[in-house]
Amino acid sequence: MKTSHFQTLKQQFNSITSRPSTDWEAVNVPSEYLVEFCMHLRSNFAFDMLVDLTAIDLGINESPRFVTIYHFFSSINHNYFRVACECTDTEPPTMISLTNIWPAANWHEREAYDMFGIKFQGHPDLSRILMWQGYPYYPLRKDFPLAGIETDLPGKDVVEETKAKVIPAPLDGGPFHGVQASTVKKREPKGYDESWSEQHPKPLS
Amino acid sequence: MQKQEKEISIADIPSKSSQYEHDECSESMTLNMGPSHPATHGVLRLKLDLEGDIVTSCEPVIGYLHRGDEKIAENMTYNQFVPYTDRLDYIAPLSNNVAYAITVEKLANLEVPPRCQAIRVIVCELARISSHLLGIGVYGMDAGAVTIFLYTFTQREKLYTLFEELTGARFTTSYTRIGGVARDIPEGWLRRVGDFLDQLPPIIDEVDTLLTRNKIFIERTQNIGIISKEDAIAYGLTGPNLRASGIDLDLRKNAPYSGYENYEFDVPIATLGDAYDRYLIRMEEMRQSIRILKQAIAKVPSGPWYAENAKKIFAPPKAKVMRKMEELIQNFMIVTEGPQMPPGEVYFEAENPKGALGFYILSKGGGVPYRLKIRGPSFCNLSILPKIVPGHMMSDIPIILGSLDFVMGECDR
Numbered sequence: 221m222k223t224s225h226f227q228t229l230k231q232q233f234n235s236i237t238s239r240p241s242t243d244w245e246a247v248n249v250p251s252e253y254l255v256e257f258c259m260h261l262r263s264n265f266a267f268d269m270l271v272d273l274t275a276i277d278l279g280i281n282e283s284p285r286f287v288t289i290y291h292f293f294s295s296i297n298h299n300y301f302r303v304a305c306e307c308t309d310t311e312p313p314t315m316i317s318l319t320n321i322w323p324a325a326n327w328h329e330r331e332a333y334d335m336f337g338i339k340f341q342g343h344p345d346l347s348r349i350l351m352w353q354g355y356p357y358y359p360l361r362k363d364f365p366l367a368g369i370e371t372d373l374p375g376k377d378v379v380e381e382t383k384a385k386v387i388p389a390p391l392d393g394g395p396f397h398g399v400q401a402s403t404v405k406k407r408e409p410k411g412y413d414e415s416w417s418e419q420h421p422k423p424l425s
Numbered sequence: 426m427q428k429q430e431k432e433i434s435i436a437d438i439p440s441k442s443s444q445y446e447h448d449e450c451s452e453s454m455t456l457n458m459g460p461s462h463p464a465t466h467g468v469l470r471l472k473l474d475l476e477g478d479i480v481t482s483c484e485p486v487i488g489y490l491h492r493g494d495e496k497i498a499e500n501m502t503y504n505q506f507v508p509y510t511d512r513l514d515y516i517a518p519l520s521n522n523v524a525y526a527i528t529v530e531k532l533a534n535l536e537v538p539p540r541c542q543a544i545r546v547i548v549c550e551l552a553r554i555s556s557h558l559l560g561i562g563v564y565g566m567d568a569g570a571v572t573i574f575l576y577t578f579t580q581r582e583k584l585y586t587l588f589e590e591l592t593g594a595r596f597t598t599s600y601t602r603i604g605g606v607a608r609d610i611p612e613g614w615l616r617r618v619g620d621f622l623d624q625l626p627p628i629i630d631e632v633d634t635l636l637t638r639n640k641i642f643i644e645r646t647q648n649i650g651i652i653s654k655e656d657a658i659a660y661g662l663t664g665p666n667l668r669a670s671g672i673d674l675d676l677r678k679n680a681p682y683s684g685y686e687n688y689e690f691d692v693p694i695a696t697l698g699d700a701y702d703r704y705l706i707r708m709e710e711m712r713q714s715i716r717i718l719k720q721a722i723a724k725v726p727s728g729p730w731y732a733e734n735a736k737k738i739f740a741p742p743k744a745k746v747m748r749k750m751e752e753l754i755q756n757f758m759i760v761t762e763g764p765q766m767p768p769g770e771v772y773f774e775a776e777n778p779k780g781a782l783g784f785y786i787l788s789k790g791g792g793v794p795y796r797l798k799i800r801g802p803s804f805c806n807l808s809i810l811p812k813i814v815p816g817h818m819m820s821d822i823p824i825i826l827g828s829l830d831f832v833m834g835e836c837d838r
Contacts, residue, residue, distance in 0.1 A: 240769070241769070241770060242531070242532060242534065242767075242769040242770065242771050243531060243771050243772065243773070244772065246770075268658050269658055269661055270661055271661055271663075271774065271781065271783060271800065271805075272772065272783050272785060272798065272800040274785060274796075274798040276787055276795075276796050277796075289770075289785065289798075291772050291783070291785065291800075293774075295658060295672060295674050298674075298679040298680050299680075300772060302770075302772065322659055322661070323656075323659050323660050323808075323812070324659060324660045324661035324805060324808065326808060327804065327805070327808040335495075348488075349487060349488060350487065350488040350491040350837060350838075351488060351491065352488070359493060359496055360495060360496055364496075366496060366497070366499075366500045
């Protein structure tokens with residue numbers, strides 16, 4: 221059941237805006253009020269669980285580029301609440317950490333840092349969690365290619381012995397889906413092989 | 426020939442531990458457990474600081490099974506991602522399939538027919554039994570009771586035969602589609618599910634007699650790995666681990682989906698939140714699943730098993746595609762461009778055997794999600810380890826890990 225706390229919340233936090241949502245109630249909160257707002261949600265509306273925390277990369281040229289998304293759940297009223305908060309446009313983008321209020325935020329924020337490079341201020345140990353320590357890229361950013369980027373593996377002794385490297389995955393002309401486009405060439409890039417035509421027969425490989 | 430020198434961690438312990446020695450009586454050392462260790466049930470690595478036999482700090486290192494599912498999801502259509510959901514909680518793939526399909530249907534504001542909902546409840550509950558059977562089996566083995574595993578695995582084998590008949594695969598089922606399921610239930614399948622359910626309770630009772638009052642098992646699990654109510658909430662624990670701490674929260678009951686509100690069942694709650702309580706909850710949940718299943722198979726509604734009016738989402742049956750122009754085009758568009766979704770964002774959690782599996786989808790329209798985030802229950806359940814492990818003996822760690830019943834596939838994604 222969709223809640224409607226927006227008017228009540230608006231009285232206390234003037235700068236929040238309603239966020240369009242297909243399921244649960246959602247608001248945009250400026251990052252300077254985020255901690256205060258979440259404390260308020262927890263104490264006055266019983267949203268006591270931080271069930272999910274993630275980020276979105278809206279695109280390389282967008283401003284703001286990164287938005288963090290929080291999902292709160294009330295173990296008493298059994299409904300969800302979505303909070304979106306824009307990160308700063310600096311490199312690295314920054315956001316306030318919620319680890320002091322919810323220990324659950326610890327790993328989620330590490331993951332968001334690992335995947336998007338968002339720096340959570342006040343986090344006790346902001347290190348990579350899914351990728352290895354020292355990995356140079358942020359894989360879920362939109363400018364990171366699906367195939368991956370060639371880079372070194374961790375563990376110098378293993379690399380010396382095996383000469384192994386991280387190499388981009390062969391995608392065979394990917395992406396995995398057809399794109400919504402007008403021409404067949406754009407729609408099915410995999411099927412469009414320019415190396416042969418009616419005049420020049422297909423090379424026998 | 427080149428001489429090879431390899432450092433082996435176990436042999437290193439005596440030499441390295443001398444560095445940490447500061448007292449004649451006590452000895453502190455750092456120990457790496459995993460990523461390949463039978464008690465970690467996958468590729469979890471724990472960095473442990475030990476003072477004698479007592480753990481003083483525990484730092485889980487995860488990510489060894491990271492495959493970048495979320496990045497892959499951004500680059501394929503909604504239906505193409507279904508097989509990837511199998512590999513999240515690979516002990517109960519069917520319930521992942523269902524959770525994912527419901528999320529996307531919520532985004533499309535699509536209602537599936539009652540028959541489809543009933544089928545989904547049946548497969549979810551069968552998956553729950555399958556997951557708990559394995560969870561309890563290996564938990565017993567961790568505690569030294571190897572017999573349990575033989576009982577539970579025999580039953581899982583029977584479940585796999587049922588899954589194979591329904592989905593065509595024993596393990597990676599990929600059963601749901603957006604707006605329905607891959608195929609209708611086969612002739613006589615419900616009867617065979619009924620037969621399976623009839624012979625299962627005696628086996629659960631057998632496991633019950635072997636474990637629940639077993640003195641060794643009780644000594645090893647009671648008062649081990651206690652999670653308080655407050656911690657369980659603060660760390661975002663879900664599923665049996667949360668209910669073992671005394672919180673009455675089951676999404677099937679409290680935020681019903683797929684018609685769970687039509688079935689009668691109880692949600693078992695424990696009080697203390699130790700490893701023994703978590704075992705008891707799983708045992709009782711299997712019995713409740715049998716209860717739900719018996720109601721479900723008794724009244725599977727007839728009618729369509731996919732959303733027939735969702736022309737841009739669910740591909741029509743092959744027989745129609747081969748003979749009719751309109752269906753042929755419809756099929757072609759869904760296969761090449763994916764099920765068409767409106768722009769918007771959606772978050773949905775399903776009560777899976779391991780806890781609440783959540784999907785967050787941000788769509789900008791079209792057949793491909795702009796961002797898809799998977800909230801793996803095991804990820805959250807494991808994040809409490811640094812809090813509960815310190816103070817326990819080294820030999821209690823397999824018990825704590827077994828009682829949390831996690832799976833690395835959905836933790837690392």
